[in-house]
Amino acid sequence: MKKIAVLPGDGIGPEVMAEAIKVLDAAQKKFAFELSYEFADVGGIAIDNHGEALPPATLALCENSDAILFGSVGGPKWESLPPQQQPERAALLPLRKHFDLFCNLRPARVFKSLTAACPLRPDIVGEGFDILCMRELTSDIYFGQPKGREGAGPDERAWDTMTYTRAEIERITRIAFETARIRRNKVTSVDKANVLTTMVLWREVVMEVHKEYQDVELTHIYVDNATMQLVRDPHQFDVLLCGNMFGDIISDEAAMLTGSMGLLASASLNANKFGLYEPAGGSAPDIAGQGIANPIAQILSAAMMLRYSFGLDEAAAAIDSAVESVLDKGIYTKDIAIDKSKAVGTAAMGDAIVAAL
Ligand SMILES: NC(=O)C1=CN([C@@H]2O[C@H](COP(=O)(O)OP(=O)(O)OC[C@H]3O[C@@H](n4cnc5c(N)ncnc54)[C@H](O)[C@@H]3O)[C@@H](O)[C@H]2O)C=CC1
Ligand SMILES: CC(C)CC(=O)C(=O)O
Ligand SMILES: [Mg+2]
Numbered sequence: 214m215k216k217i218a219v220l221p222g223d224g225i226g227p228e229v230m231a232e233a234i235k236v237l238d239a240a241q242k243k244f245a246f247e248l249s250y251e252f253a254d255v256g257g258i259a260i261d262n263h264g265e266a267l268p269p270a271t272l273a274l275c276e277n278s279d280a281i282l283f284g285s286v287g288g289p290k291w292e293s294l295p296p297q298q299q300p301e302r303a304a305l306l307p308l309r310k311h312f313d314l315f316c317n318l319r320p321a322r323v324f325k326s327l328t329a330a331c332p333l334r335p336d337i338v339g340e341g342f343d344i345l346c347m348r349e350l351t352s353d354i355y356f357g358q359p360k361g362r363e364g365a366g367p368d369e370r371a372w373d374t375m376t377y378t379r380a381e382i383e384r385i386t387r388i389a390f391e392t393a394r395i396r397r398n399k400v401t402s403v404d405k406a407n408v409l410t411t412m413v414l415w416r417e418v419v420m421e422v423h424k425e426y427q428d429v430e431l432t433h434i435y436v437d438n439a440t441m442q443l444v445r446d447p448h449q450f451d452v453l454l455c456g457n458m459f460g461d462i463i464s465d466e467a468a469m470l471t472g473s474m475g476l477l478a479s480a481s482l483n484a485n486k487f488g489l490y491e492p493a494g495g496s497a498p499d500i501a502g503q504g505i506a507n508p509i510a511q512i513l514s515a516a517m518m519l520r521y522s523f524g525l526d527e528a529a530a531a532i533d534s535a536v537e538s539v540l541d542k543g544i545y546t547k548d549i550a551i552d553k554s555k556a557v558g559t560a561a562m563g564d565a566i567v568a569a570l
Contacts, residue, residue, distance in 0.1 A: 218271075224287070256285075281312075284511065286496060287496050323338060339448070344443075346467055354373045399432070400430070411456075453467075546558070
């Protein structure tokens with residue numbers, strides 16, 4: 214029996230999490246494995262209920278579980294709190310750091326039946342594309358010290374520190390090359406080495422590690438060009454290797470190129486393959502509470518959990534196929550429906566995926 218810490222969080226988090234649990238329940242019956250779930254508050258809801266975004270009991274549950282299934286945190290209700298107390302900074306970043314979840318996998322692929330929902334020109338998207346955004350998740354400007362703010366008036370200033378160690382770059386780069394070998398053998402490293410010293414080190418280390426992976430094609434690209442090339446010709450990319458901030462930005466862009474933020478799943482893993490699984494998007498306050506959020510990113514994140522944390526490849530593949538077959542039948546939530554009047558809600562999408570499974 215594998216124990217899952219389920220942290221639905223805020224906004225659409227609980228809505229899409231309910232559908233992922235339905236799908237996991239159906240997968241357990243079909244493939245004869247057993248999961249136990251324990252739910253806990255995280256993010257804004259935890260501030261409301263317990264006075265802090267990452268209560269000790271939630272962290273203890275995660276420590277005593279085999280994997281973490283995470284929804285999303287944050288929203289306008291908590292935006293006026295001091296920055297250090299906001300749900301994203303006080304819960305999600307510390308969780309990633311605590312478990313050393315440095316390797317964030319965000320696969321962006323266009324489902325065949327969704328090419329019409331994809332914002333790219335049909336001649337560009339063709340039959341679809343398949344990119345793996347590999348984002349370093351525990352360093353960079355999000356974590357670098359010092360951070361600060363001081364003064365007042367026109368001289369008031371604020372600062373963050375972009376920082377990477379050689380070891381941090383090496384470990385994510387090695388995984389990028391290993392992963393490319395089981396994909397299409399190509400790594401594009403995204404940096405800004407023309408301006409940032411941190412990124413000069415990034416590029417140097419990527420080139421050094423590449424000496425051990427000469428069979429893998431390596432290209433370097435500046436981040437501004439990368440965002441443009443993604444729109445111009447996404448087919449040129451296989452594994453996009455990014456630091457924390459650039460990967461954050463690039464993965465949202467890649468998500469939308471597939472049709473919606475609500476489609477992009479993610480896995481955040483440490484060296485022992487302990488993982489936190491969450492949609493790449495946030496709590497979507499603009500649609501929360503309406504029952505219209507797309508649960509597919511959360512469901513595919515649960516499938517990634519089965520695959521990476523538990524080696525249940527067959528069950529994971531069956532969930533992926535169930536999602537694909539539901540989309541093939543023209544069952545769409547509002548974000549991906551061309552004819553919005555025919556869109557189904559969050560629960561109906563979950564039910565359809567369970568039925569397909
Ligand atoms: N991992 C996390 O917990 C993350 C939390 N956030 C937080 O979430 C809050 C909202 O952030 P935003 O910048 O608005 O980004 P967001 O990703 O929540 O929303 C961006 C857009 O994508 C749409 N969207 C996202 N997920 C969707 C889904 N499943 N189905 C249909 N549409 C979907 C939203 O409706 C919105 O129009 C903020 O407090 C932010 O800090 C943002 C990103 C990640
Ligand atoms: C707290 C943020 C870094 C969350 C986010 O936008 C992400 O992980 O994609
Ligand atoms: Mg993001």
